[in-house]
Amino acid sequence: MLPPVPVLADYGISPAHGFLPDVLPLTRLPDPYYNKWESIAANLQHLILSKRLRGVIDRLPVLSTVGLEHDAEWRRAYMLLTFFAHGYIWGGDAPWTVISVPLLDICKRLEVPPVSTYAASVLWNFKPLFMGEDMDDLDNLATLVTFTGSLDESWFYLVSVAIEARGGPIIPLMLTAVAAARQNDAETVTRCLRGFAERLDDLGELLHRMHESCDPGFFYRRIRTFLAGSKNMQEAGLPHGVIWDDGSGKSDYVQYSGPSNAQSSLIQFFDIMLGIEHRPTGEKADPTSESEREGRMKAPSHNFIQDMRRYMPGPHARFLRDVTSVANIREPTPKANPPLGIAYDACLTMLRNFRDIHIAIVTRFIILPSRQNRARSRSRSPEAARRPQNLATASKKEQQTKKVKGTGGTALIPFLKQARDETGEPAVEAWAKRWMSRQAKTVGDGDFFAGKPEEPEVVEEPVVEHGLAGTWTIDDDVGGICSY
Numbered sequence: 001m002l003p004p005v006p007v008l009a010d011y012g013i014s015p016a017h018g019f020l021p022d023v024l025p026l027t028r029l030p031d032p033y034y035n036k037w038e039s040i041a042a043n044l045q046h047l048i049l050s051k052r053l054r055g056v057i058d059r060l061p062v063l064s065t066v067g068l069e070h071d072a073e074w075r076r077a078y079m080l081l082t083f084f085a086h087g088y089i090w091g092g093d094a095p096w097t098v099i100s101v102p103l104l105d106i107c108k109r110l111e112v113p114p115v116s117t118y119a120a121s122v123l124w125n126f127k128p129l130f131m132g133e134d135m136d137d138l139d140n141l142a143t144l145v146t147f148t149g150s151l152d153e154s155w156f157y158l159v160s161v162a163i164e165a166r167g168g169p170i171i172p173l174m175l176t177a178v179a180a181a182r183q184n185d186a187e188t189v190t191r192c193l194r195g196f197a198e199r200l201d202d203l204g205e206l207l208h209r210m211h212e213s214c215d216p217g218f219f220y221r222r223i224r225t226f227l228a229g230s231k232n233m234q235e236a237g238l239p240h241g242v243i244w245d246d247g248s249g250k251s252d253y254v255q256y257s258g259p260s261n262a263q264s265s266l267i268q269f270f271d272i273m274l275g276i277e278h279r280p281t282g283e284k285a286d287p288t289s290e291s292e293r294e295g296r297m298k299a300p301s302h303n304f305i306q307d308m309r310r311y312m313p314g315p316h317a318r319f320l321r322d323v324t325s326v327a328n329i330r331e332p333t334p335k336a337n338p339p340l341g342i343a344y345d346a347c348l349t350m351l352r353n354f355r356d357i358h359i360a361i362v363t364r365f366i367i368l369p370s371r372q373n374r375a376r377s378r379s380r381s382p383e384a385a386r387r388p389q390n391l392a393t394a395s396k397k398e399q400q401t402k403k404v405k406g407t408g409g410t411a412l413i414p415f416l417k418q419a420r421d422e423t424g425e426p427a428v429e430a431w432a433k434r435w436m437s438r439q440a441k442t443v444g445d446g447d448f449f450a451g452k453p454e455e456p457e458v459v460e461e462p463v464v465e466h467g468l469a470g471t472w473t474i475d476d477d478v479g480g481i482c483s484y
């Protein structure tokens with residue numbers, strides 16, 4: 001018997017807004033018992049700026065969660081406490097423990113880890129400016145809490161909110177396609193895929209708008225700093241991670257990744273629906289898996305993208321698991337049905353294009369500032385170099401000569417390129433396959449009279465850099481805005 005097609009309401013997913021909550025995020029907790037939390041939130045940036053946040057949090061009484069009623073209240077409480085925790089940890093020099101009794105309670109209820117996640121910074125952190133206007137319009141959105149109070153940080157989160165809102169209706173659309181594929185109704189599947197491709201195109205346009213109002217240097221030096229988690233943070237003064245005290249005094253160190261858009265359930269939903277398989281970085285496609293793709297989708301093996309599901313709200317992660325077992329849109333064999341094949345390939349092309357735009361963003365927001373950072377630190381005086389720095393922002397040369405195993409040893413751009421290339425792999429038409437596996441040609445600066453380029457400086461050891469959730473090596477021979 002086929003497993004039932006998941007019902008969105010069972011997973012708290014909105015047919016109109018997808019993984020964004022149907023009830024708008026609260027702008028304040030209604031119970032005055034939480035006024036102290038709300039007044040920290042109202043002054044968060046100033047408390048961070050004046051380095052007084054820790055003093056205030058240390059004097060905060062341990063509030064209980066008894067005053068939290070509706071889901072929206074629990075979500076706001078999670079959002080506030082994770083912002084406080086990251087401000088506390090990364091707003092100063094080197095922290096050790098954070099008192100966290102209510103946060104652990106909230107995390108249990110919402111099935112999220114005690115760290116800022118995509119849910120805290122994006123899904124549950126926005127409001128529409130004009131109630132009568134669309135939520136997928138970037139010009140109608142505002143954030144509720146930020147670390148820096150900057151428009152750049154708001155924009156960084158809001159681009160994702162708009163993507164989630166515009167992409168939300170794809171979820172019920174594709175569940176309709178799943179039900180139609182079970183009836184071998186290729187016409188309906190084709191219609192759904194066409195709608196999917198059109199919306200994916202919109203998402204690429206929204207993503208591209210990141211450049212409009214988020215400055216890469218500011219993102220790299222100021223925003224990313226606060227988003228760092230507690231994993232691989234030895235250099236930043238967290239050799240073992242963070243202790244989240246549950247009140248028993250017996251809690252141990254834990255390590256969590258910081259928030260990342262890789263925790264977006266929406267993008268993973270697209271991959272599942274289209275049967276895109278993401279392999280661990282560096283692993284080549286298995287030619288035998290081609291035939292499997294004709295039918296039901298293969299469960300993805302463990303890798304970074306899969307690991308990010310641990311940071312999604314529990315019901316959203318369960319939805320992805322359940323939807324994997326029903327994903328079937330290739331069952332009405334697209335090869336035998338050209339309109340279906342074309343619509344399917346169009347979806348892959350649009351999603352691949354989305355990932356291309358993303359690679360250009362990562363290059364501009366992480367790779368290039370990382371290089372500039374290194375160039376600057378090379379030219380600093382020895383005294384300046386010895387001055388303490390917030391290591392969450394600093395890149396370091398790896399101690400080992402060999403690449404370390406795990407995420408810390410994975411090169412960022414090759415990882416993203418692999419995810420992009422895997423997006424095109426299941427294409428039906430030979431020309432689509434060929435087109436999507438083409439290599440982009442390197443674009444120079446168009447200076448005909450330019451002389452021979454200077455020999456690039458040889459970097460013998462890979463540079464390790466914190467992305468968002470991951471820690472990555474930055475290879476000097478990859479990236480570059482046009483060369484990807």
Ligand code: HEM
Pocket residue numbers: 156159160163207210214219259260261262263264267305355358361362365366412416419420466467468469470471
């Ligand atoms: C300034 C903007 C952005 C930067 C600097 C950025 C950076 C990164 C980095 C460093 C990674 C690697 C994983 C990690 O360390 O977290 C990543 C992965 C990812 N990001 Fe972004 N990102 C940005 C915006 C976005 C947006 C708006 C989306 C879409 C909602 C997005 C979707 C993804 C996805 C889906 C992955 C996983 C890899 C993949 O599936 O291709 N990113 N991003």
